[in-house]
Amino acid sequence: MFRTRPDHRPETVQVFVEGRALMVPEGSSAAAAILISGLSSIRETPVSGSPRLPWCMMGVCFDCLAEIDGVANRQACMVPVVAGMRIARQHGAREVQR
Amino acid sequence: MNLVPVKAAEAPRKFDLAIIGAGPAGMAAAITARECGLSVLVVDENAAPGGQVFRAAELAGADPALARDMAPGLELIARFRALDITYRPGTTLWMLEPDTGTLSLARQGESMEVTAERTLLATGAQERPVPIPGWTLPGVMSAGAAQIALKTAGMVPSGKVVLAGQGPLMWLLANQLIRAGVMPVLVETRTQPILRTALEAGGIFSGFGQLAKGIGLILKARQAGMRVITGAKHLRAEGSARVQALRFEGGVEPCDTLLLHEGVIPSTHISMAIGLEHGWDARQLCWRPKLDAFGASSHARIAVAGDGAVICGWEAAVAAGQLAALDAGLRLGRISRADRDFRAEASAAALLQARALRPFLDALYAPSQEILAPPEESTIICRCEEVTAGSLRWAAAIGATGPNQAKAYLRCGMGPCQGRLCGSTVAAVIAETRNVPVEEVGHLRPRAPYKPITVQELASAQQRVDSLP
Numbered sequence: 001m002f003r004t005r006p007d008h009r010p011e012t013v014q015v016f017v018e019g020r021a022l023m024v025p026e027g028s029s030a031a032a033a034i035l036i037s038g039l040s041s042i043r044e045t046p047v048s049g050s051p052r053l054p055w056c057m058m059g060v061c062f063d064c065l066a067e068i069d070g071v072a073n074r075q076a077c078m079v080p081v082v083a084g085m086r087i088a089r090q091h092g093a094r095e096v097q098r
Numbered sequence: 099m100n101l102v103p104v105k106a107a108e109a110p111r112k113f114d115l116a117i118i119g120a121g122p123a124g125m126a127a128a129i130t131a132r133e134c135g136l137s138v139l140v141v142d143e144n145a146a147p148g149g150q151v152f153r154a155a156e157l158a159g160a161d162p163a164l165a166r167d168m169a170p171g172l173e174l175i176a177r178f179r180a181l182d183i184t185y186r187p188g189t190t191l192w193m194l195e196p197d198t199g200t201l202s203l204a205r206q207g208e209s210m211e212v213t214a215e216r217t218l219l220a221t222g223a224q225e226r227p228v229p230i231p232g233w234t235l236p237g238v239m240s241a242g243a244a245q246i247a248l249k250t251a252g253m254v255p256s257g258k259v260v261l262a263g264q265g266p267l268m269w270l271l272a273n274q275l276i277r278a279g280v281m282p283v284l285v286e287t288r289t290q291p292i293l294r295t296a297l298e299a300g301g302i303f304s305g306f307g308q309l310a311k312g313i314g315l316i317l318k319a320r321q322a323g324m325r326v327i328t329g330a331k332h333l334r335a336e337g338s339a340r341v342q343a344l345r346f347e348g349g350v351e352p353c354d355t356l357l358l359h360e361g362v363i364p365s366t367h368i369s370m371a372i373g374l375e376h377g378w379d380a381r382q383l384c385w386r387p388k389l390d391a392f393g394a395s396s397h398a399r400i401a402v403a404g405d406g407a408v409i410c411g412w413e414a415a416v417a418a419g420q421l422a423a424l425d426a427g428l429r430l431g432r433i434s435r436a437d438r439d440f441r442a443e444a445s446a447a448a449l450l451q452a453r454a455l456r457p458f459l460d461a462l463y464a465p466s467q468e469i470l471a472p473p474e475e476s477t478i479i480c481r482c483e484e485v486t487a488g489s490l491r492w493a494a495a496i497g498a499t500g501p502n503q504a505k506a507y508l509r510c511g512m513g514p515c516q517g518r519l520c521g522s523t524v525a526a527v528i529a530e531t532r533n534v535p536v537e538e539v540g541h542l543r544p545r546a547p548y549k550p551i552t553v554q555e556l557a558s559a560q561q562r563v564d565s566l567p
Binding site (some may be wrong): 001002003004005008009024025026027028029032035036040041045047048050051052053054055056057058059060061062063065071073075077078080 | 143144145150154157160161162163188224225234236237238239240242243244246247250251252253254255256257278279339340354355365481482483484513514515518519549550552
């Protein structure tokens with residue numbers, strides 16, 4: 001879990017992590033928002049269903065795949081937050097939208 | 099910040115030089131290329147220029163935990179932004195066709211094609227994987243990941259923080275965390291003795307400035323009261339739903355966040371995908387593209403500069419970027435050979451200076467074999483497809499001669515990261531099992547799209563091609 005340092009990064013943006021409103025520092029990625037939210041995992045793997053949180057935060061590992069504003073399989077660490085963004089966990093492999 | 103959305107169709111489509119990556123190498127190359135009169139496109143996946151070392155420097159520059167480390171980057175970023183350079187942040191290169199100079203780019207759900215006479219890959223470095231048992235547990239991250247969180251959002255891990263591994267970044271991050279109000283414990287895996295390594299590798303006099311800076315970081319962290327455990331072996335992350343402790347031979351450290359690091363390697367995903375010739379670097383234990391003194395690769399239209407070419411840090415990356423840009427100026431007929439060579443002198447000297455300490459650092463922080471090829475059967479190597487060291491050894495024993503074969507056997511390298519993270523470990527495990535050098539087992543050959551793109555993005559690319567004049 002991570003904590004913010006509002007004294008040094010006062011500007012915040014409101015996002016929704018698993019439906020819950022959360023203020024995160026401007027410049028955060030969606031993956032950072034998940035780390036701040038304290039969520040125990042960002043996704044469960046398609047192979048064994050084991051929980052994961054981000055590993056690299058720089059677009060290499062794809063362990064932070066999440067559903068962002070309704071689109072699954074986004075690399076959450078590469079998506080900067082914007083006001084009102086909805087970030088949700090991804091369970092297993094993503095499904096084709098029906 | 100350059101956040102004004104630019105409609106893809108309105109942007110110019112042909113450039114003299116396309117640069118992939120807006121880190122030190124990419125920015126320096128762009129500045130020099132403009133000075134040579136080239137039209138320049140810079141494509142970068144991140145929201146702002148700076149690369150990893152100066153990541154979000156414009157935001158982080160005022161943060162007391164980071165200000166001193168960001169200062170040189172801010173100067174470079176200001177010069178980069180002041181010039182007439184077509185800069186596309188938040189943009190992913192998903193295919194590059196070197197023969198035609200065609201780049202396929204995706205940005206905010208749309209895709210477009212542009213062409214460039216020459217392309218410079220300045221894609222930087224990535225952290226070497228640290229495949230210890232339990233490294234997939236939530237709460238275990240790379241050290242660089244925590245540093246990125248600090249740079250981009252000013253955030254720090256809460257609770258007990260353990261840094262484990264080795265390398266200059268560990269001491270830098272330790273200092274940054276301490277400045278940000280977090281006191282970590284450092285569990286160092288270094289096995290090489292400092293004094294003897296220094297005497298054997300040399301460079302400590304010509305690289306004295308860098309050495310003094312490094313020693314300063316070590317002293318400051320120790321003076322601040324950071325506990326350091328040295329010579330740790332057989333690391334394993336333990337916990338049920340998330341990490342709770344780091345265990346190693348002779349000790350255990352409880353933790354809420356475990357940050358692992360064993361140095362960095364060039365990001366060669368694109369350079370390998372387009373088929374550039376690569377060679378094995380036995381000193382840095384990684385693959386890197388074969389380049390001449392100006393960064394020119396085995397393909398006539400492609401150059402590589404910065405940590406994506408060879409690991410040497412940002413000052414060397416700036417110099418290498420300048421050299422590659424000058425060479426582009428010559429190849430595209432904007433400057434003479436004499437002019438290129440004259441202008442190159444200062445950059446070449448800076449490069450030499452920046453490289454002075456590198457042999458010492460490479461030798462001092464050489465990762466151990468248990469990090470390169472995890473001995474325990476159940477250790478996960480490919481995080482995407484959850485392929486273990488044991489199954490890889492089995493595959494190697496029954497005939498998987500290299501990573502491309504193992505991919506077909508086990509799917510390692512076939513997940514969304516396309517082998518970016520597991521590639522080097524897979525090769526090392528196969529080499530060890532077959533008892534041959536890593537050079538002989540080879541490396542993964544990635545394919546486009548370099549990152550997954552949506553059908554929507556693909557469809558928008560088709561439309562744009564149709565609507566070209």
